[in-house]
Amino acid sequence: MPVKVVTDRETWDAFIDASPAGLLFHKWDFSKITERYTGYTARLYGIYKGEELLAACPLFCKRTGGLSIVLSPPPMQAVIPYLGVVMGRDYAAAKQSKKESALQVVAEGLREELGNLTPNYLSMKFVPGFHDIRQFIWDGYQARINYSYAIDLAPPLETLWENLNGKLRTSLRKFEENGYYLEESDDLNLFYETVSRRFSQPEMDIPMITRQYFEEIFRAYPDHVHVYHLYDRDGDLKGVGTTQEYKRYVLWVGGPKINGTSANEYLQWLLLRDAKRKGFSEFENTGANNPNLNMHKAKYNPDLSIYLEVSKKDGLGKAAEWLYSNVVNRPWIKRRVVPYIE
Template sequence: MTIELIDDKQLWDDFVEASPYGLLFHRWEFLKLIEKHSGYKLLPYGVYLGNELICVFPLFLRKYPGLKMVFSPPPQTAVPYLGPVMTPAYDTIRQRSKEHYMSMVAGDIHEQIDRISPGYTHFVWVPGLLDVRPFKWNGYSAESLFTYTIDLTRPLDEIWKGFGKDCRERIRDFSRVSFTQEESDDLTTFYRLSEELYGQQGLSLPLLGQQYLEEVMRLFPDNLKMYFLRRDGEIVDIEGTYAYKNHFKLLWGISNEKYRGHQEYHTWDLIKKAKERGFKEFEIVGANTRRISHYQSKFNPSMSMYFSVQKMNAIGSVARWSYQNLIRRQPLKARAGE
């Protein structure tokens, strides 16, 4: 095995595009925007077996006086997962070969991180990539986390019948009132309302800034969109969506609880849109937050597992506390009245 920093954008993006574990967030230009706005230095590692690239692993390094931190992804980026992208052949090879690949990746990445000597290291892997054991054997801890998904290959009527009774009733009730829906790029309004709603809950908005979102959405207009739902001219729900490969995701959003059923209606409408566009899976981020998961479970989703992997020293434990309590525990989904 050999590991090196990759500077070939085309090589990187072709690998991400071909792998089932490659997300839009792994794309080269997305990573460079994170680097630009976060203050973290991008370290785009590639792991090779002979001449074959078998893994790309973007790390982000931040240096403070007396403390270095390594993340994938960095906090406040509205990126739920990052971490390693394994070769497109990974799912087809035998289990022994899979374990050999992952052990080599873990060993090489750990060696690079050990040279950096950070006080705190934290990765969030993509759902479905589950073998974190080689990292645990190298001294990292791992926490299992969950997200909700809906299988869009099923008939729409079957998806509808799986919703809770109260969910269906709320959707029907809201469909009878006067409302409008629109796709919008009005991030100024989104950002202002988000700050207001988070402020009402005594929280700060867990996002790098409006300019960051503007650049990301401008760079990927076909993949990242916003949808506004208005009742009597008032915005009652905004959903930021992600669309890439076969996957459609509710990535961020804000909602006003003044009216009944608007969130359920908006989610149902986006499920129908995603199915019409041919996506196979609809993801609702937020299953690890109790107050949000209670709402999301009414859509009868399945749960998918993913992992948070971390390592720290004594100084890094303070950084970990700040990350988990001030940043990570604040999902980018605010609702008035909560």
């Protein structure tokens, strides 16, 4: 059987650790914690060629009201931006013929298993760098391009500074002159309070993220998930952000402006410096799909990276998607039927 659910944590995590494309989002505990807080069942599939594990693919499945849904990632977009297939460690360096042969095995295996799951609605968002989705397109999937921002940390810090927008540099100097400073913390209270204010608004298109969810993630990965607080010289909180520091340095979930200041600009610069100091090759500010935030993020002169999404839906899936987009997603209804942050 080319596809089977992996039931051994060590086997799964060893594969994710070895693959350049494997992220913390793909890890065993991250998936199981996410399962508990989304109501979706995590099925961690391994795709094999003989005895060789070629790829891993976590899928989150749910049946509700006669509707079968399969997602990767599940509907917590601001928390898990992408997931999907992870190819093995040798894939990136392989010759194109071998890459295409491996992708054919992956596509055939997923086609067989999805045939058993019979989803009415299916969506997968792949990690940046996974661009060959032809097998999915040939299978009738719709494709969509999403964007993220990443900064190459190879140049000297002085060069990264000069690459910043001029007005941004002026603003950052003022924060430095005014004595703003960054501290790492193991206290999630301030972080959660600011994030809850941001995401509890009915116009935000994500489900509830509970305090317990974050607490479990931080306990599971104390070496890789961190929370940072930005203070002014008087010790007043001015900014909060979390990072994932595993293979790449990811600015993960951040809070909104505090008291209307632009201190988050300085917070991001200090985190970029932290990533450089720790030897990471890339700093990612996830998400470049929001026009209201893009101009701010672009001030740091990032590269625009893409990540691809494939989806497929039958008539029932299309009807459910329309109902959510046009009825349930209305702010006044979402207050009643969608569980938001406590």
